[in-house]
Amino acid sequence: MEEAGQSSHKPSLAKLKLPPPAPFLGLDELSKWPLYRATITEFVATLLFLYVTVATVIGYRHQSDPKVFPESSQCGSVGVLGIAWAFGGMIFVLVYCTAGISGGHINPAVTFGLLVGRKVPLIRALFYMLAQITGAICGAGLVKGFQKELFNRYGGATNTVNSEYSRGTALGAEIIGTFILVFTVFSATDEKRRARDSHVPILAPLPIGFSVFVVHLATIPITGTGINPARSLGAAVMYNKDKPWDDQWIFWVGPLIGAALAAIYHEHILKASVLKAMGSFKRNSVANGM
Template sequence: MACIAFGRCDDSFSCASIKAYLAEFISTLLFVFAGVGSAIAYDKLTSDAALDPAGLVAIAVCHGFALFVAVSVGATISGGHVNPAVTFGLALGGQITILTGIFYWVAQLLGAIVACFLLKLVTGGLAVPTHTLGSGVGAIEGVVMEIIITFALVYTVYATAVDPKKGSLGTIAPIAIGFIVGANILAAGPFSGGSMNPARSFGPAVVSGNFTDNWVYWVGPLIGGGLAGLVYGNLYMCPSDHAPLSSEF
């Protein structure tokens, strides 16, 4: 079984941990700025009220590219989580302590909020779009969709970036993670919005003041990410592979 550890204050407040929190803040800010910015840009460039296929592809590609960069720049400092659901999945899989994970969450949420405030500022006050359920899609369907696509994301993180047996596959981990996010947005965008990331949904909700169905983008991703951490951490990794130290992630 994966060793879930609460952690120690001296470890969670060490110099390396503080640098990791700052890295998560910056990486999440960069990712959300580009991702939400692409949606704002689409709204500005088209008069269509509904997202058309070309817009969906453009936003999916932008999110995939942005996440690839965000994970890459934070990988050697914080592990490049950029997502509370990823952090949660790694905590349940014994790869990061609960205490350090909480500080990761704070950094990620602050990064997303600041990114959205900056977008509102630099775009002259344009509306910041929030994740919403598609027409005819209920809350339960949305939660299930988010569970599935977030499971795919966190499972990919484990397989390509966390598992010590990954070998040379680790060199393309950020690309694989970016690809699965882009693919999931193409598949789930018209239905649940394709969030997979509570911070990505929470930042726009805070800045716009619209929290309609925001709980969907917490419950679904956290369940999906947690399940992926438990499944991969317990089925495919040995106990010796688990080292819940913030200095390593």
């Protein structure tokens, strides 16, 4: 029974045809509706993401402000844990809702990582990034429009480097945090795992959202957690003060480096190692007459 099970499993892996790398430019997509539908999806998803998460941060800072609620404590607000859940939960929900249309990127760093990994062409990546940035600005703008006084009082939920940490530490935190996120995206959408385990495509949004959650727990004290250049830029544009702009480069350079490293690690180290190991196994099998 065991041998039969193994023999039935091997052909499926042997016959698995991995999709070719995405074309570099992808100019032919400009004449097709799916590109524009996916771009609109990324815009709306990023808008919703910023609206919920920025509103959560503003609400937390207001509820935990001793000047407003002198008798309250941290238990009277969602706390840092609640903020992390808001970010991770929204990514889980939005990836689940949009993965079948746009891939559920909702983050220029994710899009950049997939571009480096040859999963999306350049034209689609540029369209996505523009949609994500404009969506983020609109999402943060909605929060400011509804709660202008609180938005301005509590810093617009912008990402800045905590004064207790150096910018080098903040940059490292953004690189590592984004590496974890993008590495999770590649692992959760890996073609071989999808073919081997039918539940993987269904559960893919869960580990992606959970990676955002745990990274926020680790890096909120350092930078407020960026790992998403659109999220950082959208809040900074609406708040428009010196400190968020002075630190803004960290929330672009760090995530883009982390995303590129994750793509290279997954696509050219892990997957290449697997292919070499499989080739070595096949050669040994032939040599041993198996």
